Amino acid sequence: MNRLLDHIEYPSDLKKLSEEQLPQLAQELREFIINIVATKQGHLGASLGVVELTIALHYLFDTPHDQLVWDVGHQAYGHKILTGRREIFHTNRQLNGLSGFPKRSESSYDAFGVGHSSTSISAALGMAIASSLQGDLKKHHIAVIGDASIASGMAFEALNHAGVSDANLLIILNDNAIGIDPSVGALKEYLTKVKKDRSLAKNNIIRALNFDYSGPIDGHNFNSLLKELKRLKNKKGPKFLHIVTTKGKGLTQAEKDQVKYHAPGKFDAKTGELIPKKNIVQPPKYQDVFGKTIVELAEKNSKIVGITPAMLTGSSLKFMMDVFPKRTFDVGIAEQHAVTLAAGFATQGMIPFCNVYSTFLQRSYDQVIHDVAIQDLPVVFCLDRAGLVGEDGATHHGIFDLAYLRAIPNMIVFAPRNEVELRNIMYTAQLGIEHPIAIRYPRGRGVTVDWQQEFQTIEIGTGECLQEGDSTAILSVGTIAKNVTEAIQGSHIAHYDLRFVKPLDEKLLHIIFSKYQNLITIEDGVKTGGFGSAVLEFAATHHYQNSITILGIQDEFTEHGSIHELQKINGIDPDSIREVVQSYQ
Structure with a gap:
């Protein structure tokens, strides 16, 4: 034919x-x-x-x-x-x-x-x-x-x-x-x-x-x-x-x-059957860590409700829908409504977990400020697909959240470096934080196979030292810490996970600025106004003269490609980080 x-x-x-x-x-x-x-x-x-x-x-x-x-x-x-x-x-x-x-x-x-x-x-x-x-x-x-x-x-x-x-x-x-x-x-x-x-x-x-x-x-x-x-x-x-x-x-x-x-991934074009992936033990997807953890928490805390704007499967809130259908709300493609609905729940003593893709939360920025933050309501925003998302490109990268959220008074901004941290901050949030909190995590799999560990509270506004060093320290937030760990393996470079972009751990920052002459900040968000900018503001306020290099997403729209390719273009892949570190040695 x-x-x-x-x-x-x-x-x-x-x-x-x-x-x-x-x-x-x-x-x-x-x-x-x-x-x-x-x-x-x-x-x-x-x-x-x-x-x-x-x-x-x-x-x-x-x-x-x-x-x-x-x-x-x-x-x-x-x-x-x-x-x-x-x-x-x-x-x-x-x-x-x-x-x-x-x-x-x-x-x-x-x-x-x-x-x-x-x-x-x-x-x-x-x-x-x-x-x-x-x-x-x-x-x-x-x-x-x-x-x-x-x-x-x-x-x-x-x-x-x-x-x-x-x-x-x-x-x-x-x-x-x-x-x-x-x-x-x-x-x-x-x-x-x-x-x-x-x-x-x-x-x-x-x-x-x-x-x-x-x-x-x-x-x-x-x-x-x-x-x-x-x-x-x-x-x-x-x-x-x-x-x-x-x-x-x-x-x-x-x-x-x-x-x-x-969006099925690879499949057989003739039969339509999905091509099975190799049966190996892998760390979970971050969305599933969220989905399974919120069910675990909701079983013990009847005040928890889950809300998502049309991303029930993509956010894994479907797990909660299966167990608690009356406490789980898919509101359709209505991000503004989702946020203010969560605010309404919070006024009545409920604990709303509002799960929105990072790029889609941009559509409800006014509601985050006007309906949640001004009233200082304890809404828990869980921002899936934060950072570079890969092949979906410029419209879908979640690279602006750190910058646009840290500008909002009353907002707590947290980026877990792994699955255990994500579980623990969710656990901490439902214990009674008196302010809105945004928890941002990436698309894809994490790094910890044994992730369902006993819950521990996280003190708000505290960072952690992951590795001591000599004269140079890297400060990271979120899962980009994995790239840093790979880049500095075997070196004498210090590594700190600040965890909170807002409030910053100022006590820890004073220690870092006093101990290390050269500081490098890294984030999988835009450099303009983001985590690195927050550290610069801290340095200026306290008159520190340390050398500070900011790594992150460049001031241009990143297009589509694999996450590794896009990280390399923006200079935040392990090899690029290693090159920056070597310039200080």
């Missing part, structure tokens, strides 16, 4: 096909995505679910003149393949290769850079109004958003604005009843009902907001899709198309286990 995909570089080639050929192209595009992701890894299920939609949009609309915005971007692999990147798609998410998400600097077809959810409607609306102001009234602006993302507050804010505009905007709701975990909330329940009872669609919230609403229609049926998109193409003003799709469509295992196959 002649492969259609081999002859399509850009949407202009796609438009040469007949509508009858599109199902064959869809099958080929799915196979192409499956074959690449099976070995190179990445996000699978979301892109498989929108293959027909992707083809239909590029087939009917004049992209990139007509602007297409994909929410989050997990679903944009097919879009990338059809827009000039098929031959290099195998570099997806690799250092110097394609980004795993749409990126404006990568292609003119990527109308807006995305990574965090629920931004597409606002962005597309801004584009649409700009086109109207510039006199281009025929230009189309399309936002594709999932049923999990549209429940976010930002999406509703944009819908509220779009409904009273005359912008040429088409919003496509890709409804597959799942984000990374199954969608939650009242809107999800409505969408479930409307798929079974179409009479509900006649009078719904979208129509009430002045949109031309149509659907729900089968998002895998080209006849239905093309017919409705052609109609909407000739309608002016805000339009809303509700399509129903299956995440993981075309790969049986991905359809059956949509959570696992969101």
Whole structure:
């Protein structure tokens, strides 16, 4: 059979096909995505679910003149393949290769850079109004958003604005009843009902907001899709198309286990079976240390509640959901709500553990300050995926938290260097700390196989000496201590784990500054305003003249690649640390 995909570089080639050929192209595009992701890894299920939609949009609309915005971007692999990147798609998410998400600097077809959810409607609306102001009234602006993302507050804010505009905007709701975990909330329940009872669609919230609403229609049926998109193409003003799709469509295992196959790792492209990893004893993932520890604590402390914004599996709060479903809350993609909900719990004497990915806590910064810190409420923030996260790139690195949290009064900021420290600070936090505390830890596995040790309290604002030395000392926070230990092995370099970025252990710092002439700080966060800056501020306040070198993430956005590659680029891998240390010897 002649492969259609081999002859399509850009949407202009796609438009040469007949509508009858599109199902064959869809099958080929799915196979192409499956074959690449099976070995190179990445996000699978979301892109498989929108293959027909992707083809239909590029087939009917004049992209990139007509602007297409994909929410989050997990679903944009097919879009990338059809827009000039098929031959290099195998570099997806690799250092110097394609980004795993749409990126404006990568292609003119990527109308807006995305990574965090629920931004597409606002962005597309801004584009649409700009086109109207510039006199281009025929230009189309399309936002594709999932049923999990549209429940976010930002999406509703944009819908509220779009409904009273005359912008040429088409919003496509890709409804597959799942984000990374199954969608939650009242809107999800409505969408479930409307798929079974179409009479509900006649009078719904979208129509009430002045949109031309149509659907729900089968998002895998080209006849239905093309017919409705052609109609909407000739309608002016805000339009809303509700399509129903299956995440993981075309790969049986991905359809059956949509959570696992969101980003499954390596798998057999023919059978879909995951490729088993070597059966060796490994340290646990930090997320599992959190998940199992909070259950352990919650069994003895009935005041503990767990909260996460749509990261039940990713944070391992699912362990608590299984045991204490009434004390565990997945609030959907709603970081702002998650934080203020936690604040409400805290006012009533509960102990809320609010688990948010570090990069996503940025979305609720105002709530952290206004609703938690100003009121000095003892909310426990557990920040997963802190530091460099690797292949997901600039939108997902958790590198700003140390800097933006240490600026907030009343906030305690702690970074455990290993799993035991994570357990112990969680134990300490639920004993009755009277201030908000942020505990940040990385993606991936730790360093301690025997991690479930007896709990011990940690004194707030205290660091530890890990190794004595002569004239040079390294001060680290968090799990980057592992790189330091490797770099200084066999040397006479001192190593201190400060643990707390706020409050700093000033007693220990006075000892360090008095004993060592050369100091090196290291963190897996931005150097600007972070841990190193805090040490410099301490030195300036107390008039110390020691030599201080700051290592950390450079003042630029780090792109995608393996964690080791990105650490090397930023000079915080063991070899780079060793070079800095040797310059003092």
